[in-house]
Amino acid sequence: MFCGDPTAQSLKIDVMRQWVDSEWLPKHQDTDSILLWAADAVVKDDIFERYSLALPGGFRFDGWDRLDCAVITPLYKHDWAQKLTHRMGAFVYRFSALETGEKVEILVMASHYSDAGHMVIMAVVPRTFFQAWTVFEGECNRLAYALEHGPQVVIIGGHANSFVPTVNWEDVVLPEKLKSDILDDVSAFFTKGIDVYKRLKLKPFRKLLLAGVPGTGKTMICSALAKWAIEQGYVVIYVSSAHKGANDPYGSTFNKIEHALSVAAYSQYPSLILLEELDAYLHAEEKALVLNVLDGNESSINGKGTLLVSTTNYPEAIDERILKRPGRLDRIFIIPETRVQEDAEKMLRQYLGEVWRDEHKALVPKLVGYPGAFIREVAVYALTQVAYDNLTELSYKLLERSFTNLKDQIDARDDFLTQRVAANGSSNGKHEPEVI
Secondary structure, three states: OOOOOHHHHHHHHHHHHHHHHHHHHHHHOOOOEEEEEOOHHHHEOOOHHHOOOOEHHHEEEEEEEEEOOOOOOOEEEEOOOOOEEEEEEEEEEEEEEOOOOOEEEEEEEEEEOOOOOOEEEEEEEEHHHHHHHHHHHHHHHHHHHOOOOOOOEEEEOOOOOEEOOOOOHHHOOOOHHHHHHHHHHHHHHHHHHHHHHHHOOOOOEEEEEEEOOOOOOHHHHHHHHHHHHHHOOOEEEEEOOOOOEOOEOOOOOHHHHHHHHHHHHOOOOOEEEEEOOHHHHOOOOOHHHHHHHHHOOOOOOOOOOEEEEEEEOOHHHOOHHHHOOOOOOOEEEEOOOOOOHHHHHHHHHHHHHHHOOHHHHHHHHHHOOOOHHHHHHHHHHHHHHHHHOOOOOOOHHHHHHHHHHHHHHHHHHHHHHHHHHHHHHHHHOOOOOOOO
């Protein structure tokens, strides 16, 4: 798939091809070779010490050497863990057949073609070695992206490589039926649904959407599902929706979704993918790509099962071809604001922890209708005041003042936004989206 500036990519390919024609092929005139697009895993620096797979024809991989090449600057990429990852340059990969003694050399060229770090990788492969090369490339992919089960959630496209989820499913406060429905759906897919998909000759790929206004706890649900899945022995992958920047050349683009699915596909374990802010990925120029992935048509899926849990604050921004077509999203869960006093009290008790007192129940009726993030902030604000004033306990009066202050801030914000929308509407007929 092309990414970055296609013109820059084409120019780099042309320069590399000219070098192949002038420097490599004249020295290998007795070999009928083809130029192949290669996977980035073949220049991943950390996989070859683990490579051991035998290849068709009895060939084995004997190692590689760097080759002087005037059109590619030798470079290494590294990750946030200070670990070398991909290497740029020209390389000779050596293969030999144990029984016949035949030796084969493959030219591999890898280069950046944009300031954002996009790569182009090519290989010059003898036609007679094509089958062995594809097996070699596939094993490189497996070694590069096959995640081992561990306590971390792997991050795609974020400022860190992983995180350890700490939210327990018991910590999630939702209406009981909704809470059980979500976990039952997730659990049933991994324990029973995968076999059903396979029996129907379908890819074992299920997609759920959590929709609701900001602050209702969708991120908390994802974190709790991540911890639950890790405890079951599954691999968990989190797709960051971070905006494009120096540490994230892609931003909210299809590349991240594709990368996450590739990582899941090579896993030896069932995989859970968490994709927050699905609506942010539905750019006009890439919407068709996302549709095809959700259909399962253009994605490699782990045979042990892949479950995609996505979230959105703005379901109205998601194309109806996604929301209303069965199979693209298998089920949509609406995550509401707090609806009953019982749930509001659970949240308040949870966030206040050891400082909870029975007199705090008097505030609970006022919290109904607010998202969980607001209730959390009421508690945090009150606890901060307790610390600032060196108090030994949290009085109801201080807790109520925390609620009132935050409510006044929200009301002031809403009034300001309403006035802005009215002013813009009267002056130029345009309305600004609400900021939350």
